Structure formats: C-alpha cells, structure tokens
Amino acid sequence: MTAEKRIPLHILREITNGFSEHSRIGRGGYGDVYKGVYSGREIAVKLLHVDTVLGHDDRQYINEVGNLLKVKHPNIVQLLGYCYEIQNELIEHNGANRFTRHVYRVLCFEYLQGGSLDKHLREESFAPDWSTRYKIIKGICEGLNFLHSCEPPIFHLDLKPANILLDSSMAPRLADFGLSRLFGGSHTHVTNRVVGTEAYMPPEFIKDAYISHKNDVFSLGLVMIEIIKGSSGYSGYIETDEVGQFTQKVLGNWKNRIKATSEYPLEESHQVQICIDTAMRCVEPDRNNRPNIAEVLDILSKTETHIPKRQMADVFPCPTIGLKSESNMLEIMVAELNNNEHIHCNLMPTDNSNRTVQQLADRETSSDVEQVIIGRTKEKQKILSILSESITEEMVNLPIYGIGGIGKTTLAQLVFNDPKFQDYTRVWVYVSQEFNLNKIGNSIVTQLTDKISNIPTKQMLHKHLKELFDGKSILIVLDDLWEENPKELDKMKVMLGLGLGSKVIIVTTRDGGLARKFCSPAVAPYKLETLTVNECWTIIKQKADFEDRIDQEQLEHIGREIATKCGGVALAAQSLGYMLNGMRSDEWESVRDSHIWNLSTSVGHEVLVSLQLSYSHMSAWLKLCFSYCAIFRKGQTIAKYDLIHQWIALGFVEQSRIFDSMQLCENYVTQLLGMSFLQYSKIPWGYTQEDKYITFFTMHDLVHDLAREILAHQLNTEGNNCRYALLTDCTKSLQLSVAFPANIYSLHFRGCYGQELCDGAFSSAKCLRVLDLSECLIKKLPGCIGQLKQLRFL
Known part of the structure; x- marks a missing residue:
C-alpha cells in the first residue's frame, strides 16, 4: 500500500471536528460515517467500531485495506485512503486515571451527494419509469459481480438500499463494503460475529452463521424487490401460495404504468416479469437453489442489448494515433475549435424535396416526465381548469406557446400524465419543423394499435383513424408544431376530428400567431411565461x-x-x-x-x-465531444453508441490508466445529460423492433445553435479547411462539394434514400475516419473503401 493512501488520525479529527455529532452523516453496523474535506475534496470518513475487526491482526487488516484500495468500478464507491493508529489514552476507571490502548481503524471513501437508494425509495416521485429502475438494478448487479470476481473474491455482506448510493444520473454505486471479508475461493465460511443487517440476512446466516457469496445474492433479491415494488417491498418470508399473488400484483401495476409511457410495453413488461422471477430465485431459503451473481447478470442481459449487434458490427477497431503525442493532438484540436479560421464545418442545406416517407423523424420528445419539476404546478392547474370547462365540446384544441427552452414540453408532460386523464386513451406525437400529416396520422395509429403503421394514402389513413377514434375519449399532444400554413393546419384539424368521441388536443409551439390559428373558437391559447x-x-x-x-x-x-x-x-x-x-x-x-x-x-x-x-467550464476533451455534435442536423435523433464510437474514432477521448475509452465516453455522456446539452429521446420514426433497446439522444435547438457556433462560427461551405462535412447528394464526386477533400475527417450523407451511392462520393477523402452512409441507397459497397486506411467508423 502506498504511503499517500494512509491519512494521519489528527487530520481526520480536524476535518470532522473531532468526529463530532455535527459532522456525522450516517451510522451503520460497521461504524459511524462523518463528512469532511480533504485535499479540497469532500470525503466520507468511516470510523470503525472497535469490535468490527476482531480476529484481524494488524498486518491482515492493512493487507485487506490495500486490496480494497485497488477496487475501481463505475458501480462501486471508491475507497480513497485509510488510517490505522494505536494511541494510549488516559481514561477514568473506578475513580482512578489509567492509560488504555485504543486502536483507531478508519476508512475514507469518495463522497456522493446524490444520497442513498433508501432515501429515494421513500420518495413518491422516485423513478416513475421502468427504464430508470432497471438501470439501477443492472448497475447493482454489475458492481456486485465485480466484487465477487476479484481475486480473492470480496463479499459485501451488508447489501441494502442504505448502502447503495445514486449519482446525479441515477447510476448506483455500492458502498460500505469496506469491512466485508476477503475470502479465498467460493467456499462457505462460519463466523462468530454478526455482520450485516438482520432484515437482509439469509436464513443460513441467521441460523448457523454461514457465509458465502450466496449471502449477497439473497440480499440482492430483497433489494431488487424493493426497487421494483417500492420501499415496503418484501418483508419476511412469503408463503408459497402468496408469492403468486405478490408477483401478479406487482406485474399488473407495472403493466399499467408502462402502457401509458412506453413505446414497447410488451417488451418492458416482459423485462419486469423476468426481474421479479429472478429476485424470487435470489431469496430462496435454500442457498443451493439461488443463482450466483454472474447468472443473474446473464439473465438480465438477455432481456436487453446495450450495444446492438448491428451497430457493433459496423465499428472498426480504433488504433492509437501515431505521429503526434496525445497532448499535442489535444492542443491542435482545441486550437482548431478556438480559431475558427482554421476549421469549418460544411453543413450544406438539406433539399427537402429529395426526402421520402422513409425519412427518420427529427428531435423526438416523450411523454415521460422528469422526476422533479420546478415552477409549473400553477400552470398545470390552469391548463386542467381550461380543459375541464371545455370538455363538453366534441374536440378541444389548446395550444401552449412561449420562447424556446422555457418548458412547454415539460408542462405538456405534466398534463398528459395527470390522473384526470387516466381514463383517456393518450397519444403523444412529436411534430418537428418538417410537417407531415401522413407521419402524424401513422404515429397515432401506431400508438393506438401497438403495431407499426405505414398507411400510404390519406383515404386509407382517415378510414383507419375514424374507426380507432369512434367511441373513445382521447388526449393527443402534438409537441413542437412549426407549420404556419392555415390550409395545412385545417387539414390536420379535419384528420384529428374524425370519428365520434371526445378529443382533447394539446399543441406546443414557439409561435403565438400559429397558436391563435389552431386553438378552438371558445379557447384562448395559453402563453407560458418565464420562471421567476x-x-x-x-x-x-x-x-x-x-x-x-x-x-x-x-x-x-x-x-x-x-x-x-x-x-x-x-x-x-x-x-x-x-x-x-x-x-x-x-x-x-x-x-x-x-x-x-x-x-x-x-x-x-x-x-x-x-x-x-x-x-x-467543460474540460478540453468534453468540449471536443460536445462541439462535434454540430455535425448532426438540428433536431436529429442520435444513437448513443454511434456517437461514442465516432468520438473514439476521431481521437476525442483522453488517455487513462484506470478507465477504457468506452467508460470515459459514458462519463462524457453523463455530463452532457446533466447539463441538458443532450436529452434522452424516444426511438425515432422508422426504426424497427430490433432497435428497441438502443438509447437515443437529441439536442435542444438552442444547444445545437451553440455547438454549431463553436464548431464553425463563420460557416463557409466552400472553406478549404473543412474537417467535418454533412452532404445531401451521394451521386456526385466529393470534389464538387468540398474544396480540399483530403482534409475531411468525418463525412455524413443525409436524405439520400433514393440516391444510388457513387464511387467518387468519398474516395478522395483519404484521411477519413468516420463515414456515415446510413441514408444512402447502396447496392454494393464501392471497392475504394478499402483504400481508406484511417477509417474507424462506418
């Protein structure tokens, strides 16, 4: 163990005010936890109980701590240092003063401000969507699997919601494993002392004090049940005839919630079922019937695909950049970003006439609402009041308008998810700047039938919508409407007014004039004011x-x-x-x-x-990754791992001895999401069931404006130093579009579905590292692609 990891006791006393009650932030079975600031960083200081480490000699304790210091994993709270000191202290005993030998054992961990899972489970607003809860479950399993895979394996022995911390993106980290024992092999052991929390202990430990990796699996099952059901979770042992009722009740509750918010309710409901069944296996009284953590992880992984095979197969290996050191490369990249005379982004205008119905939708929004919404409760109540007064009408059109970024979509989400509409059939459609009535109609049909709809003609579409609308009370949200043409708006009103039934239509838009055109005669459009x-x-x-x-x-x-x-x-x-x-x-x-x-x-x-x-205030590397997002069209949905692999291919990732490139990029994504520079998006229009587990992002229009300004403040479509190009014609030579093709690092073709790719479209870009041909018509991949020796992403 290195000396710098050992923190003197007098310093720990100083930063915790003498381990004072004021500094204490927690109390557990292993010891009390205090908050302090060491070397400019907030840390959690765990002062271990004296009897916690009985049976450890000094050397064994220090060796074990040394092993724990080596544990580094995204789902585990990192141990930063330790203290081991023996002091003679003067105490009063039977009226006389005497010296006694006191051993101080202290562990110092990174401090996370997000709080424990236990705290979040008690909040009514905790993760209303299934995907967040599944993410937490999966992360816990990843962290536990890492501990059990260590050599020698590390058993947690006190896994519970209070010992699982969540960061700002709701990613879990296992904490308080510092005094879990290190065991050789996977044998069962017997202990004479109590470890862990009784409510999460397996029967074999309560009865016979047996310890094995199955202790953690049992605790994991209870934690999974609490995450799935809530803090009341699973208490005690449910009799065999009650287990079925319990699981069916939980599954039924989730099916209703998923149906209202998910685009793939069958798949997510199946995932809930698998998680419940797996959790029940984990809490089997007989430890021999429980799976190990690797089996649990494998079961969960089969229900989802984090990196789709289709995308992974298209990614070339990313060798390290030669010729220049990483630091020099960073300096060059930052200089390029800061000096707009040296780099231009060729973002050529898109010819909408070449688009086909197959065109993917732009920025997708979702009916999912964030966990905590600030400052829009009164507005929601006003909207509900307006709608309740007009609900007797056959169709009510209520536009919400205001400046960009003010929260129109959020307000619509709050109304959409309000219990007053629980008996309504609810539909959420993202409209975008490319107004397409056929697309809007098919999106409604898809959501009402749970089947992808591609009805080609207006007559057939209207007939189908009329049948689906008849006899129903329907709430439809049309988010981000830009179309100003009164004739097109009237056509949409006609389409939405088909069938007999009550309809509430909510529209969000930036344009007050458009809002006044679309609203119902008796309803004034609602202007959303700025926050206080x-x-x-x-x-x-x-x-x-x-x-x-x-x-x-x-x-x-x-x-x-x-x-x-x-x-x-x-x-x-x-x-x-x-x-x-x-x-x-x-x-x-x-x-x-x-x-x-x-x-x-x-x-x-x-x-x-x-x-x-x-x-x-971003790091230099994060600036590179963010500004590169200007290469995507405004409002375009971005597949997470497509973006990450492009960052890696272009050398935008720092070097680290601890984390690999994928882990670093995951961190970049987390930061951009935290700053709202990226936002989660629904699966875009036109994707298939195979893509249901792909994570998609989008950028707010204003954020995209910033990225584009940073990457190319003085846009020059004929610039001789263009590095990144987005083109709309793959039938002509690149040399006709870009003055110096050899300088291009990243080339994207958009809206080229009906165009056959020609050899010269990219062959002259000898330094190309990223090539996106996903929207081109390709009968055979040109042979010249083999000459692109630096290509790393296709």
Whole structure:
C-alpha cells in the first residue's frame, strides 16, 4: 500500500471536528460515517467500531485495506485512503486515571451527494419509469459481480438500499463494503460475529452463521424487490401460495404504468416479469437453489442489448494515433475549435424535396416526465381548469406557446400524465419543423394499435383513424408544431376530428400567431411565461446538490444573482446548476462575474449565454465531444453508441490508466445529460423492433445553435479547411462539394434514400475516419473503401 493512501488520525479529527455529532452523516453496523474535506475534496470518513475487526491482526487488516484500495468500478464507491493508529489514552476507571490502548481503524471513501437508494425509495416521485429502475438494478448487479470476481473474491455482506448510493444520473454505486471479508475461493465460511443487517440476512446466516457469496445474492433479491415494488417491498418470508399473488400484483401495476409511457410495453413488461422471477430465485431459503451473481447478470442481459449487434458490427477497431503525442493532438484540436479560421464545418442545406416517407423523424420528445419539476404546478392547474370547462365540446384544441427552452414540453408532460386523464386513451406525437400529416396520422395509429403503421394514402389513413377514434375519449399532444400554413393546419384539424368521441388536443409551439390559428373558437391559447428568479434558483440548487453543501449561507446570495441571469428559462438554470455542482465559493463568484454575460444584450438570448458559460467550464476533451455534435442536423435523433464510437474514432477521448475509452465516453455522456446539452429521446420514426433497446439522444435547438457556433462560427461551405462535412447528394464526386477533400475527417450523407451511392462520393477523402452512409441507397459497397486506411467508423 502506498504511503499517500494512509491519512494521519489528527487530520481526520480536524476535518470532522473531532468526529463530532455535527459532522456525522450516517451510522451503520460497521461504524459511524462523518463528512469532511480533504485535499479540497469532500470525503466520507468511516470510523470503525472497535469490535468490527476482531480476529484481524494488524498486518491482515492493512493487507485487506490495500486490496480494497485497488477496487475501481463505475458501480462501486471508491475507497480513497485509510488510517490505522494505536494511541494510549488516559481514561477514568473506578475513580482512578489509567492509560488504555485504543486502536483507531478508519476508512475514507469518495463522497456522493446524490444520497442513498433508501432515501429515494421513500420518495413518491422516485423513478416513475421502468427504464430508470432497471438501470439501477443492472448497475447493482454489475458492481456486485465485480466484487465477487476479484481475486480473492470480496463479499459485501451488508447489501441494502442504505448502502447503495445514486449519482446525479441515477447510476448506483455500492458502498460500505469496506469491512466485508476477503475470502479465498467460493467456499462457505462460519463466523462468530454478526455482520450485516438482520432484515437482509439469509436464513443460513441467521441460523448457523454461514457465509458465502450466496449471502449477497439473497440480499440482492430483497433489494431488487424493493426497487421494483417500492420501499415496503418484501418483508419476511412469503408463503408459497402468496408469492403468486405478490408477483401478479406487482406485474399488473407495472403493466399499467408502462402502457401509458412506453413505446414497447410488451417488451418492458416482459423485462419486469423476468426481474421479479429472478429476485424470487435470489431469496430462496435454500442457498443451493439461488443463482450466483454472474447468472443473474446473464439473465438480465438477455432481456436487453446495450450495444446492438448491428451497430457493433459496423465499428472498426480504433488504433492509437501515431505521429503526434496525445497532448499535442489535444492542443491542435482545441486550437482548431478556438480559431475558427482554421476549421469549418460544411453543413450544406438539406433539399427537402429529395426526402421520402422513409425519412427518420427529427428531435423526438416523450411523454415521460422528469422526476422533479420546478415552477409549473400553477400552470398545470390552469391548463386542467381550461380543459375541464371545455370538455363538453366534441374536440378541444389548446395550444401552449412561449420562447424556446422555457418548458412547454415539460408542462405538456405534466398534463398528459395527470390522473384526470387516466381514463383517456393518450397519444403523444412529436411534430418537428418538417410537417407531415401522413407521419402524424401513422404515429397515432401506431400508438393506438401497438403495431407499426405505414398507411400510404390519406383515404386509407382517415378510414383507419375514424374507426380507432369512434367511441373513445382521447388526449393527443402534438409537441413542437412549426407549420404556419392555415390550409395545412385545417387539414390536420379535419384528420384529428374524425370519428365520434371526445378529443382533447394539446399543441406546443414557439409561435403565438400559429397558436391563435389552431386553438378552438371558445379557447384562448395559453402563453407560458418565464420562471421567476426564485424558481430558477430552486432549479439551480437542485442541480447543484445545494442542500448537501456546508457553505450554503455563503453561496445563497451569489446563487440568487446567478439565477437572475437565466432570463426565467429552465434550460439555462439546469445547465448552470449542473456546472456549479462541486465548485468552490470563489468559483461561483467567477461564474456570476463572467464577462460572457455581456456578450449579448438581446431579449431572450440569456439562455444561449448561459449555455456558452457552461461550455466554457467543460474540460478540453468534453468540449471536443460536445462541439462535434454540430455535425448532426438540428433536431436529429442520435444513437448513443454511434456517437461514442465516432468520438473514439476521431481521437476525442483522453488517455487513462484506470478507465477504457468506452467508460470515459459514458462519463462524457453523463455530463452532457446533466447539463441538458443532450436529452434522452424516444426511438425515432422508422426504426424497427430490433432497435428497441438502443438509447437515443437529441439536442435542444438552442444547444445545437451553440455547438454549431463553436464548431464553425463563420460557416463557409466552400472553406478549404473543412474537417467535418454533412452532404445531401451521394451521386456526385466529393470534389464538387468540398474544396480540399483530403482534409475531411468525418463525412455524413443525409436524405439520400433514393440516391444510388457513387464511387467518387468519398474516395478522395483519404484521411477519413468516420463515414456515415446510413441514408444512402447502396447496392454494393464501392471497392475504394478499402483504400481508406484511417477509417474507424462506418
């Protein structure tokens, strides 16, 4: 064990105020936990109970701690250091003073501000969607599997929700395994002391004090049940005739919730069933009937595909970049980003006339609502009141309008998910700037029938919609409507008015004029106002984990001043709040006083300035990854692993001795999601059932504007140093579109479904590393592709 990992006791006393009650943040079976700041970093200091480590001699204890310091995994809280000191202390005993020998054993872990799973399970707003809960379950299993796979294996022995921490993206990390024993092999052991929490102990330990890896599996099963059902979970042992009732009740509850929010309810319901069945196997009284953690992980993995085989097969190996060192390459890339004279992004305009019905939809929104929404409760009640007054009409059209980033989609989500509409058939359609009535109609049919619809003609589509609408009460949300043509809007009203039944149509748009054109005669469009400073400050505090800070009083005034600069826009507050998380007070002041706030005085531009400020505080590598997203069309859905593999192919990932490129990119994605620079998206229109487990992102229009400005502030479609090109014609030579094709690193073709790819479309781009031909008509891949020696992503 290295010396720097050993932290002196006097320092630990100092940073915890003498292990004071004020500094204590938790108490467990192994010891008390205190919060402190060491080397500028918040840490959790666990002072072990004296009897916790009986049976360990000094050397064994230090060796075990040394092994634990080597444990590094995304789903495990990292042990940062330890203390082992023996002190003679003067105490009073039977009226006399005497010296006694006291052994201090302390473990120091990274401190996570997201709180424990136990705390989240008690909150009514905890993860209403199944995908988040499944992500937590899978992460716990990944972490436990890593511990059991260590040599020698590490058993947790106190796995419970209180010992599972969640980060800002709801990813779990196992904590408090510091005094779990290290065992050789996978044999059963017997102990004379109590370890763990009785409610999560398996029968063999309670009865005979047996310890094996199956102890953790039993605890895992109970934790899974609590995550699936809630904090009441599974208490005691359910009799055989009650297990069926329990599982059916839980599955029934989830089926109803999934049906209202998921695009693939059958698949997700099946996943819930598998998780329940697996959890029940884990809590079998006979340990021999329980699976091991590797089996559990394998069962779960078969229900989903994190990296689809179709995508993985298209990715070339990514060798390290030669000729230049990584640091020099980073300097060159950053210089290119900061000096717009040296790099241009060729984003050629798309010719919509060449698009076919097969065109994938742009930015998809979803009916899923975030866990905590700030400042829109009154607006939701006003909307519900307006609708309730007009509900007697056969069809009510209510547009919601306001500036970009203000929260129109969020408000629509709140209304969509309100219990008042639980008896309605609900449909959510993302419209986008490319208005397509056929696409809107087929999306409605798909959601009402649970089958993908591609009805080609207006007559057939209207006939089918009329049959589906008849006799139903339906709520339809049309999100992000841009179409201004009154004739097209009237056609949509006719289509939505088919059939006999009650319909509520909610539309979100930025255009007040459009809103007035679309609303019902007796209903005025609803203008969504900006948030108050207090509401922006609340969002910032939420994102910055403000309540967990020890310097709240000092930061309160600074934070409120920052909140005033958000312009009442939620997107700006979210981005700034995430950026401020973990910053010192002087850094908060620096953000407040930044010159970037003075770059624009235009009304409504506060959000773009806020986003630019967040960008300025990114790491150099994250700046590269974010700005590259300008290569995608505004509003385009982006497959997660397509994006990650393009980052890797282009050398945008730092070098690390601990984490591989994929893990680093996952971290980049987490940061961009935290800042709202990326947002989760539904599966785009046109994808098949095979793609149901692909994670998709989108970028808010304003965020995309920032990325494009950073990558190519002075866009020059004829620039002689174009590095990244997005073209709309794959039938002509690249040399006709780009002055210097040899300088192109990344080439994307969009909207080329009816065009046959020609050899010259990319053959002259000798330095090409990323090539996207997914929207081209390809009968045979040109042989010249074999000459692209640097190509790493196809």
